[in-house]
Amino acid sequence: MKKLIAFLGCFLIAGSAFSNDKDVIKSTLNEVTVYSQGAQMKHVASYSIKSGITEVSIEGVSANLDVQSLQVKATGNVVIIDTKYTLFYPQPEINPNQGLPVKIVKDMAAITDSLETLAFDLKELQDEIGIYQAAQRIIAMNGAVKGIGKVNDSLLLLKQTVEYYTTKMNEINKKLLALEKKVKEKTKLQQRLQTRYADLENYQNQNYNPKSYLVGTAGWTPLYDIRSDSQTGKISLTYKAQVYQSSGIDWDNVKLNISTNNPFVNKTKPELNAWYIDYYSFKQKNLELNEVAIRGARNIPQAAFNQGYFLNDKKVEDEPAMEADQFTTVVHQLIAAEFKIDLPYSIKSNNEKNLVLIKSSELNTSFKYYAVPKVDPGVYLVAQMTKLDELQLVPASANIFFDGSYIGETYIDPTSMDDTLNLSLGKDP
Structure with a gap:
């Protein structure tokens, strides 16, 4: 791959x-x-x-x-x-x-070798400590030291026994102290190496x-659910996104953000250049003409004017001059919104749509009855929803649910609708 x-x-x-x-x-x-x-x-x-x-x-x-x-x-x-x-x-x-990196891997290998050597050294020290501790117990349990036997019959023998015990025990204690000091030092070194190994293994320096970077093989399409409850008289709007991607990389437990922006749309603002109409009287030998020369806007088709060429009456009738409104482009300046999803998402790179819930909002709604007897004798319940501009909506289809039942579909276009969205909830029985 x-x-x-x-x-x-x-x-x-x-x-x-x-x-x-x-x-x-x-x-x-x-x-x-x-x-x-x-x-x-x-x-x-x-x-x-x-x-x-x-x-x-x-x-x-x-x-x-x-x-x-x-x-x-x-x-x-x-x-x-x-x-x-x-x-x-x-x-x-x-x-x-x-x-x-290779250097870190080599350092980790060296630390591993050092830890193995330290483990053997500590085991050897612990064995020596065990031997000296056993010698202490043997000396302490000796009958002569406890005053059992003939030692009590001779003051000289007792004195020699005490001196031996004191000398030998001091010697053993010093050796044990030195060994325990080495164990402590090697244990500290072992802990430092273990910490260093863990740092290298999870290096984040x-x-x-x-x-x-941007990929063009991904995107999302909006989808809305509008739900009305006759008991509470409230209407809620659920804002959803159908996300798809074929970037070649599976998105595994990523932090997902949904943006209404489109980075691939041209961001250059349009320019409308001024154009001018002037009158010019042209005379030619043996021919009199009263014609209009048109010059100015560079966006006018070249066939309409060229220096040294003029339009005759028949030409003007066939191709009338372009109007100013034909050079005007309506640009909808929508402020992009970005919705940060708190839960991590996993989306496969298979271009299949994955439903992502963006948010759910309770709408500012009022109700009225609507009837057109000439067309339909029935009376319809209409919900009027306002302040939808605060929701950062984009044009999309919306499924309508009334008391948990699906009743149809509508289309929400915040770029063209009025301040109020009228939604018919059905015929009043």
Whole structure:
């Protein structure tokens, strides 16, 4: 499978040594913002930067990204010199510590060897301590030391026994103290190495956060549910999104944001240039003409005017001059809203629609009866909903439910509707 690799050149300001290492690290997708067309995907990758200039390859990003949208940032005392991307066929992985640079893996291996050596040293020290403790017990339990036997019959023998006991016990205690001190030192070293190993295993010193880019093979379509309850007289609107994506990467437990923005829509505001109509009297030998020359707006078709050419009466009748309103484009300036979803979502890269609940709101509603006897003798209950502009709605279909029963479908277009949305709930029995 093809994988997209972003090559990062980083310079560590505090360092002076030069490095030519090239390391490959993995990135993790942790946040996605889905637009009406396209999606922004953010990855995080961790790497231990060494002094000098280092080239780093970050893999695991989508092969469908928009190259112009690629952004890479770093934390810590580093400077990103350049970024680029390429596709490559990865070699079989032999490193069990996926996502860790080679240097860190080597350090972890060295620490593992040191921990094994320390474990043997501690075992040896504990064995020596056990031997000396056993010697203490033997001496203490000796009958001569306890005054049992012939030792009581000789003062000299008693004196020799006490001196031996004192000398031997002091000697053993000193050796035990020295051994326990070594055990304590090696135990502290063992704990430090274990902590260091854990830090290397979960290294988070340098985070390229965020590494983000746009993909065009994702998006969402809105869908609404309007529910009315005759008992309470309240109407609620459930705002839902049907999210789809085929970026080539499964979104696994990512932080999902839904945005009404569309980054692929042209953001350049339209310009309406002034155009002018002037009168010109042209005379030619043996021919008299009274004609109108039109010049000005560059958007007028070239066939309509050219320097040195003029329209005759018949031409003007066939192709009338363009009106000013034909050069006017109505642009709806909608403020984009972004809905941050608190729960993590998992969405497969299969282009299937996944329903995401955005929010549910109770609408400001009043009711009235509506009748057109000439067309229908029945009377209809109509709900009038106001202040829908506060919900940041986008044009979409809406399913209507009344007292839990589906009664039909309507279309909500906040760009064209009035301040009030009239919704017919059915005929009053």
